[in-house]
Amino acid sequence: MLLFTAIALGAGHLYFISPSNASTLPEVRLGYLEHPGNALCQIAESKGLYRKEGLNVKLVRFADSTEGLAALESGKIDVGAFPTAETLRGIAKGMEFRIIAGGGTPLRDNLLTELDDSLKVEIESRGIVVSLSPVWLNSKKEELVRLTAALIRAYRTNQHQAKASRSVIAVTFDPNPDYWRLERIWRLLGLQDATMQRDFLASHVYEEIYCDALDRLLDYAADDVVFKDLFSKAVCTPNCCPVKETKSNKDQGGLKQ
């Protein structure tokens, strides 16, 4: 029900979009679970945001995260939106995923969550993260940036609609993969063992994709309140001397204000 509520909240178009033929767009197979924290993936689909970002995303539903993570590891799906704790456990066991974005976390109606840090982290561990299959490692960066941009745009849509409807928020969304949040969950779950390098988790979090996607969106909507708010919270390594793409290049199958 929460999922449907969240999808229903996602409405409205921000950008003028060039029509694209789906069959010519790069295909991305995105695995997901029926989980309220996956609403951003669904909103991006229902509002055509993947296509607007120049991607032909095929959503593949899984009954449980074990099956989904196995498909992600084998490359049967390219990207997967699965629960944070299960994804991190998979990484700790040697699954070579890269976390590229965050998702939604169902909230608990419990005052203790505000007071108890470990409880808060425990709840966060039940949220969703979007991970990349090892089969896609070191390739298709452009597609990943576009996919993440679509999820950020879905977040924006959701924020606006939630604000307009003044509905009670049951799921908190954040498309930021947020290394430090993941690190807290990693520690809470006791996943770091003595044989792992200190940067083991960091090597499996690909924050650059999120930063590039956000940077690209801000390039076209510099005054957008939601994008600016996300940017102010993100910790992105600054580019010294960015080699900018031309706007006409980016418009191809992408985003236009």
Place this chain on the structure above:
Amino acid sequence: MKKIIALTLLLSLMASGVMASALPKLRVGYVPEPAHGLYFVAKEKGYFKDAGVDVELFQFGSAVEGISALKANKLDVGTFGTTAPLLFISKGTDFTFFGGMMIGGQAIVAKAERYAELSVKDINVFKGKKIGLVKLSTGDVVFRGALKKAGIDVKKDLTYVEFGSPTAVVEAVKKGAVDAGLLWPPHFSLAEKSSGLKVVHYLEEYYPKYTCCRIVANTKQFNADKDTYKRFLVGLIKAYRFFKTNQEDTVKIITRNLKIDEDIVRNETYIQKVSDSNPDPLRKGILDFWQNILQAGYIQQDYPVDKHINTDVYRQALEEVIKQEPGVKFYKDMLAFYKKNN
């Protein structure tokens, strides 16, 4: 006779080729900033080869791509600011700072008509103002530190407006969306030249000798091959002397390698002296920078970053150069500077 000369030439060419290929190699990454000119000087004047190291330079358009290449062992040395390596170290990457490339360099720009108002020496002039900047750039971190030292609360007394690129900062200043913008070389010079903005302050006025652009390597590799890294620093130390004493030649070398306006290089490097291309590791400056990043909330956990700084190899390189050229006061002054800042 001609055959003998040709044979001799061929043999000598082969010998030099063998010698060059026998030298240990270092793949060095950098971003295109004029203050990184020591690399080009050391390469073109043969200081690296003389020191016994074969350096190959790789230019990167983005610090994050460069630092990722270093982490992936596609580079042996990286020069990608101070923030990027510190962020990676905070998340567990085992890098070692062992040298420097740039001290100072950041500037505050404003519209020309606001020059008189904003060029007042007192940093309090920025109270109540909107400052545009690239988040986590050296300017961002150092200016926060300078404001804090002056007792100015960044959150209450002025407004930081964050942008993703120096181009966006320039546009915001031009449009009046912010009162002033923080930029680094050559962006503030380009903004003066192309956008009619004026530099109202250099951050060194508020925060002397702050670090920018440190030289880092993967710790494991650095520790396994300190001698090669020492040779590399010997080359840079000699290049620094050339940089200080052969200004016009240096301008031409930097201009040729970066394909940037010669006047901008000359003005930034030798007329305005906005930065210094000193190879000293500046350990105290790195630790100070770390505290500023931490206090800004960009890093959530303190960490003993000092164990990722090696100053010994630089000192050994400097002592070796002094031994080679004992009469040169310049190198003794560098040693005094080293002792003060490390």
